[in-house]
Amino acid sequence: MADTGTKTPRERYRAQVRAEIKERAREQIATAGASALSLNAIAKQMGMSGPALYRYFAGRDDLITELIRDAYRSLADTCRAAVEPEPEPETRPESETGPESEPETKTETETEGTADSAGPDAAAVAYAIRAWALADPQRYFLIYGTPVPGYHAPADTTAIVSEVMTVLLRVCANLPAGDEAGAMGGSAAGAGTGSPLDAALTGLGGRWADDASAPPGTLHRALVFWTRLHGTLSLELAGHFTEMGFDPELLFAAEVDALLGR
Amino acid sequence: MADTGTKTPRERYRAQVRAEIKERAREQIATAGASALSLNAIAKQMGMSGPALYRYFAGRDDLITELIRDAYRSLADTCRAAVEPEPEPETRPESETGPESEPETKTETETEGTADSAGPDAAAVAYAIRAWALADPQRYFLIYGTPVPGYHAPADTTAIVSEVMTVLLRVCANLPAGDEAGAMGGSAAGAGTGSPLDAALTGLGGRWADDASAPPGTLHRALVFWTRLHGTLSLELAGHFTEMGFDPELLFAAEVDALLGR
DNA sequence: TGTACATCAGTGAACGCGCGTTCACTGATGTAC
């Protein structure tokens, strides 16, 4: 599977046109927002007729769904690449290989990050996410932006979300607990596992972590990691800091430092 | 000004129809998102013809702008009401009075919250914001959701944003500094004002605070207050926690506790 | 109180537009014998 060599010329051409359609769609979304996505406009931009696109996508919704899938895929790859410096020298063919989850034996170099290099790992993931978001803000909002009341993301994206969560759980495992350090709260200082949230999170870690169950404290830290980065990032991307006259990266960096216990 | 009594019947009728148009618009946005807002649909829903709405709004964009203004206004009122339990027994006529900033002598009972009741104040504001957001998620996203690349909020909303910021600065003034308690990071523990962010924030507080300049530490705390609440809240509203099987309020509460230094 | 006028809410027809999508069809590319 995923062997580009055995593809027939027609298949290669097909994949190429599909890719160009998606690229034009991304451009269009980046320029005018997702609601402005128009199949006819894409076709015109590519020098072909509107109905031609129906050879490649079942319709407008199908195209958008594919873009959302790609965005999730790209984010997950970015997160994984941030913790595994050089996973493979060759770039993957940008999700055209289908939604296979890829075995990818990740249990080989798992030395738990030499105890306290988990901090830098977490920071690397944080800044990688920020760079990914800044590279294409509308792609970020495709995932984390205003939800369309009727729409539900395709079922297979949850698997990709799990990949991201797995990375977050890994880099958060060795982070300062927060409860004791006061960096995260959740219960009385030093008590540790008495909070109602920790109780609610008990046993939920098994859905994403490699081992059966991540401790609720780690899960809590991962969630906080996620929500705090999203908080600063999304407000920055939406331009809510522009009139305030300070560099949003400093605020982001401060949040990352806080998460690392610095 | 703002005396409803001296309005002529025609003015009252006009205000009433305007209000109903906006209410239908809100319903429509809540149901299908802001991009689905249609003047013709609103008119049909009200039993009148499409062009009739042009007596009340210059066009679709004008209506949306008005809704955004109302959302900001409503949020600011909610925040202020959370710190001032009973400002006035009568409910204000829902922004139909125009964008006047209202003098509202707020310097009378300013006893700085009896030193440590500032914590509860901050918590009250946080939960008030959450309740406000949950009451109408799409209204929240109207302000804080995916930005439309071309669009810029009207200039007078920045004044309302300042009101919110003023409240946040007030309730954050007596919060634990974070730098020392480790709850917020930003610089080495105990050092206080050495971080690049604090340097960047120095002198910016004067834009919102009543006094000429809020200390950068307070401003930092207010920003963090804002971004963290937005982080959990927006992900909750967008449904990113629904498949995880825990109550998002617990996560929100944990963040609030962390901000209070608990 | 009554008449003449001004104001203004709302209508209905119309314009032009771009949208997603279908359908029958053409022509090129690949495949089988």
Next chain:
DNA sequence: TGTACATCAGTGAACGCGCGTTCACTGATGTAC
């Protein structure tokens, strides 16, 4: 190598739709003398 057939990318016309917006007009409400 050559012929017959199947596959499939892309076209052009057409459908129906709803959109925002304009315009001339009607009819009711308010105002001035």
